[in-house]
Amino acid sequence: MKxxxxxxxxxxxxxxxxxRLAHLADxxxxxxxxxxxxxxxxxxxxxCDLSDEAAVFELVKDCDAxxxxxxxxxxxxxxxxxxxxxxxVYNLYEAARANxxxxxxxxxxxxxxxxxxxxxxxxxxxxxxxxxxxxVSKVFGEAVAHMYHQKFxxxxxxxxxxxxxxxxxxxxxxxTWFSFDDFVSLMERVFAVxxxxxPTIWGASANTCGWWDNSHIGWLGWTPKxxxxxxxxxxxxxxxxxxxxxxxxxxxxxxxxxxxxxxx
Ligand code: NAI
Ligand code: 15L
Numbered sequence: 001m002k003x004x005x006x007x008x009x010x011x012x013x014x015x016x017x018x019x020r021l022a023h024l025a026d027x028x029x030x031x032x033x034x035x036x037x038x039x040x041x042x043x044x045x046x047x048c049d050l051s052d053e054a055a056v057f058e059l060v061k062d063c064d065a066x067x068x069x070x071x072x073x074x075x076x077x078x079x080x081x082x083x084x085x086x087x088x089v090y091n092l093y094e095a096a097r098a099n100x101x102x103x104x105x106x107x108x109x110x111x112x113x114x115x116x117x118x119x120x121x122x123x124x125x126x127x128x129x130x131x132x133x134x135x136v137s138k139v140f141g142e143a144v145a146h147m148y149h150q151k152f153x154x155x156x157x158x159x160x161x162x163x164x165x166x167x168x169x170x171x172x173x174x175x176t177w178f179s180f181d182d183f184v185s186l187m188e189r190v191f192a193v194x195x196x197x198x199p200t201i202w203g204a205s206a207n208t209c210g211w212w213d214n215s216h217i218g219w220l221g222w223t224p225k226x227x228x229x230x231x232x233x234x235x236x237x238x239x240x241x242x243x244x245x246x247x248x249x250x251x252x253x254x255x256x257x258x259x260x261x262x263x264x
Contacts (some may be wrong), residue, residue: 001064001191005040005102007050008069013107013164013183017067018043020066020184024191030141031059044082051086060095064189066104068092075132075258085137093148097229104156105190106145108200110176111135112160114252116211122251124160124200131252133260136249142200149198157190161203161248162212168228171235172253175210178203179226189222211251 002025008014022028023044029044030036036045048055050070065083071084089106096102113171114131116122130136138160145156162176164183182205190196202212205226228235247253 001025003029003044003063003065004191005029005031005060005063005066006069007059007066008071008073008107011069011073012071016163016180016183017069017187018155020180021067021187024187029059029063029146038170043145049083050091051083053094056088057095057098060099060102060131061098063102065102066092066096067107067187068104069107072134073196074135075134075255075261077132077261077263079263081133081137085134086140089137089141089144093144093154096144096154097152101152103153103196103225104145104154105187106141106156107157108138108142108158108160109135110160110162111252111255114250114255116239116251117249118172118211118251120251121211121213122202124202124216131250131256132258135252135255145198155196156198157196158198158200159186159203160200160212160236163235164203168231168235168245171241172239172247173230174235175204175207176251177205177207177226177228177231179205179224182206182224182226185224186222195218212220 004025007019010032033049039045046059055057071088072081075224111131112128112135115129125162128139130139142158148154164171164178168174169178202214206224206249207228241248246257
């Protein structure tokens with residue numbers, strides 16, 4: 001493809017995507033509200049706030065595909081989440097509609113289903129159970145993706161990411177871990193398939209103790225390779241958590257224990 005837009009490119013996942021997905025397009029347009037440093041070869045840098053409608057319209061122009069990572073990535077006040085994740089998603093989808101409907105990957109989250117207990121095995125057609133305003137904002141984004149697909153044919157991969165980090169850092173992440181290698185191989189498939197539609201995909205590696213069923217996306221030809229078991233000995237050196245701790249009971253872990261943060 002000619003130009004791939006990556007929003008949230010200054011963030012933890014964005015910084016990895018910047019280097020590891022560079023081969024997917026002739027030009028990578030990187031965007032964030034935060035500083036993005038110096039442009040490398042084949043990079044365009046656009047600093048903008050996703051809540052700025054005119055700026056997002058300009059941002060999306062001439063893009064063939066979008067990896068939408070930008071926005072608030074943890075529980076925050078309603079107003080902060082509103083700007084980045086509600087208004088931001090509205091602006092992105094409207095800009096895409098006005099600019100040829102480039103294929104989108106929407107970075108959703110396991111916090112859409114955070115209140116399911118850890119002994120439950122989930123398919124993507126089960127009702128959401130968000131564990132805070134952050135999770136609610138991701139449910140909103142998923143609904144927007146479905147609505148734009150139904151109404152206009154906009155294609156989106158709704159990626160419900162577990163824990164996309166170098167390695168799991170606690171017992172819960174043994175189930176939710178998503179390796180960067182598996183993320184990259186998924187992005188390669190999602191942007192290559194001739195028809196995508198609007199599937200919901202669990203963003204997790206092939207963890208032996210995982211909770212989520214991706215059997216509905218066999219047609220995508222993506223097989224995650226990593227398994228958190230290689231970190232088990234290291235993780236089990238951590239003290240055991242009490243049986244009634246939120247991170248032992250719920251799939252969303254400690255997010256379920258967050259208060260509703262009040263706007264200042
Ligand atoms: P991050 O917080 O490191 O990166 C998000 C980026 O979005 C930041 O660089 C931030 O400056 C930018 N941003 C925030 N508000 C913005 C606004 N109004 N306008 C423009 N840019 C704005 O998060 P991370 O870990 O890189 O996650 C990337 C995406 O994946 C996020 O959407 C997050 O919700 C989602 N996700 C990540 C998971 C993970 O394990 N890393 C798990 C589940 C979902
Ligand atoms: C998320 O949605 C967050 O963005 C990330 O920082 C992690 O907390 C992750 O979920 C998780 O649940 O491990």
